[in-house]
Amino acid sequence: MKSTTICALASSVGKGGIGVVRVSGEIAAAIGGKMLGELPQPRQAKYGWFVDKNGVKIDKGIALFFPSPNSFTGEDVLELQGHGGISVMNNLLSAALEFGAVAAEPGEFSKRAFLNGKMDLLQAEAVADIIDANSTQAARSALRSLSGEFSEQANALTKSIIDLRVFVEASIDFADEEIDILQADKVKIKLENICQEIAKILKSAEQGAILREGLNVVIAGKPNAGKSSLLNALTRQSSAIVTDIAGTTRDVLKETIHLNGLPLNIIDTAGLRPSDDVVEKAGIKRAYAEIEQADVVLLVFDASADEADFSLLSERADCKNLLLIKNKIDLTKEPATRQIIDGKVQFSISAKSADGLELLSAELAKIAGFDGSTQGVILARKRHIIALKNTLEAMKSAQAQWENGAVELAAQDLRDGGQSMGSITGEFSADDLLGEIFSSFCIGK
Numbered sequence: 001m002k003s004t005t006i007c008a009l010a011s012s013v014g015k016g017g018i019g020v021v022r023v024s025g026e027i028a029a030a031i032g033g034k035m036l037g038e039l040p041q042p043r044q045a046k047y048g049w050f051v052d053k054n055g056v057k058i059d060k061g062i063a064l065f066f067p068s069p070n071s072f073t074g075e076d077v078l079e080l081q082g083h084g085g086i087s088v089m090n091n092l093l094s095a096a097l098e099f100g101a102v103a104a105e106p107g108e109f110s111k112r113a114f115l116n117g118k119m120d121l122l123q124a125e126a127v128a129d130i131i132d133a134n135s136t137q138a139a140r141s142a143l144r145s146l147s148g149e150f151s152e153q154a155n156a157l158t159k160s161i162i163d164l165r166v167f168v169e170a171s172i173d174f175a176d177e178e179i180d181i182l183q184a185d186k187v188k189i190k191l192e193n194i195c196q197e198i199a200k201i202l203k204s205a206e207q208g209a210i211l212r213e214g215l216n217v218v219i220a221g222k223p224n225a226g227k228s229s230l231l232n233a234l235t236r237q238s239s240a241i242v243t244d245i246a247g248t249t250r251d252v253l254k255e256t257i258h259l260n261g262l263p264l265n266i267i268d269t270a271g272l273r274p275s276d277d278v279v280e281k282a283g284i285k286r287a288y289a290e291i292e293q294a295d296v297v298l299l300v301f302d303a304s305a306d307e308a309d310f311s312l313l314s315e316r317a318d319c320k321n322l323l324l325i326k327n328k329i330d331l332t333k334e335p336a337t338r339q340i341i342d343g344k345v346q347f348s349i350s351a352k353s354a355d356g357l358e359l360l361s362a363e364l365a366k367i368a369g370f371d372g373s374t375q376g377v378i379l380a381r382k383r384h385i386i387a388l389k390n391t392l393e394a395m396k397s398a399q400a401q402w403e404n405g406a407v408e409l410a411a412q413d414l415r416d417g418g419q420s421m422g423s424i425t426g427e428f429s430a431d432d433l434l435g436e437i438f439s440s441f442c443i444g445k
Contacts, residue, residue, distance in 0.1 A: 007096040008104035010444040016084030028076040031099040052095040074116030107441025121426030141379035150378040158421040165414035205380035214263030221300035223271025226327040229351035231268040272312040300325040390420040
């Protein structure tokens with residue numbers, strides 16, 4: 001059964017100097033011959049007319065042909081580079097479809113590259129991450145994954161786990177024989193080394209996830225505490241309306257900024273107070289939803305008040321990263337400070353004059369574990385972190401089972417850990433996981 005030949009616009013949609021249509025599959029060469037009159041020599045640019053099924057000229061541009069297996073997808077690939085107008089690109093796509101291609105699904109080119117062994121799952125995801133990168137640091141980290149740095153670490157760990165599993169299972173099969181390499185101390189040391197390596201990669205991955213997705217920082221507090229002013233001060237623009245009237249903010253307002261390369265998703269919320277106003281109540285409900293999902297909560301209160309009102313926070317809120325923000329010190333003539341009050345970090349600031357914002361920014365970077373350098377940071381996704389945590393849990397369980405003499409259970413834990421680790425690169429991947437991953441890609445990739 002022949003595989004389907006796919007085509008898609010590989011450049012951005014809209015007007016541009018150049019637009020690119022990509023075709024991949026068994027009849028890509030035949031389509032190229034029909035649209036160009038003759039197929040270009042492999043990896044050599046050919047300049048000429050592109051025509052449709054009726055021989056009508058569509059555009060004049062450059063064509064490139066990459067025969068299998070030396071192409072992005074591992075299949076025959078044809079790329080048509082024409083003038084980047086919407087009509088021209090649509091006509092080129094229509095012609096490719098007329099000659100037998102079908103429209104590509106999101107991420108289908110990268111998926112075929114993965115299935116044909118041109119890259120592993122981590123590298124395929126890195127392609128999308130490079131496209132989506134919103135900072136130089138994120139792009140560099142994604143590039144390291146694309147080059148195979150993360151894959152090498154994951155594959156090395158998978159191999160270590162599998163090798164150890166072989167050792168442990170051998171001790172079951174040859175329980176009556178003495179095998180020096182299977183001495184308990186050696187297995188224990190190997191397990192400890194694996195756990196340490198996973199923890200090291202996990203730390204890098206968690207920082208990479210923040211670099212990719214950003215740290216969600218929610219500003220909460222009573223009406224007129226200066227929450228919107230703090231948002232404007234952090235973003236350095238008038239994102240939120242600021243007035244002396246309490247309850248101005250009725251909905252959630254989100255802005256993304258970069259703090260020395262660290263993406264911060266700053267979220268301003270409605271003032272927290274009892275209210276009979278239907279619109280305000282809806283805004284307060286949304287505020288609590290954001291607080292419960294936040295990475296960091298900034299509880300803002302007026303400097304004229306004695307202390308922050310913790311009763312404002314939802315019982316479901318994770319307050320491990322709660323920062324108290326004593327605002328409006330420009331009115332009370334207090335200095336900008338960072339203090340520990342009853343075990344909580346408190347900042348005295350002025351959103352109006354920006355006093356104390358540098359202290360707050362440094363704290364946010366510290367919470368994120370961000371040092372301003374991307375050296376060694378891998379641009380991880382949530383599924384990578386979950387897999388690493390599952391692997392670490394399995395290894396710790398294997399340690400406990402080995403210590404208790406439950407060798408069979410230790411072997412099973414090693415098997416589970418190996419599969420969790422292998423799922424990162426795609427060595428063990430279910431079809432539904434692949435569908436979920438590649439559906440998030442843009443069409444043309």
